[in-house]
Amino acid sequence: MSKQRRSFSVEFKHDAAALVVDQGYSVAEACKSMGVGETALRRWVDQLREERGGVTPNSKALTAEQQEIQALKARINRLELEKKILKEATALLMAEEHGRRR
Known part of the structure; x- marks a missing residue:
């Protein structure tokens, strides 16, 4: 059983x-107090x-x-993606419109 x-x-x-960084607890003390493993707390x-x-x-x-x-x-990534999509859609519409005029 896992x-x-x-x-x-x-x-x-x-x-x-913050217990370790701000309040001066040792990692071992903070682990015991918070009920977490040392490796996880050291990463945090x-x-x-x-x-x-x-x-x-x-x-x-x-x-x-x-x-x-x-x-x-x-948010920047999302807006850049939306901009790219709009640019491509505009290019498609312009190409379609240009094709109709001929």
């Missing part, structure tokens, strides 16, 4: 990592430190600023 993988909210990860701590240093993560961001940056990047 062990079910637990998932944690972004807020939980942030709070657990590293991610929190990187985000506070201005690095946008590939996974879900822990800090509000990086979450906003990720949301804005997603």
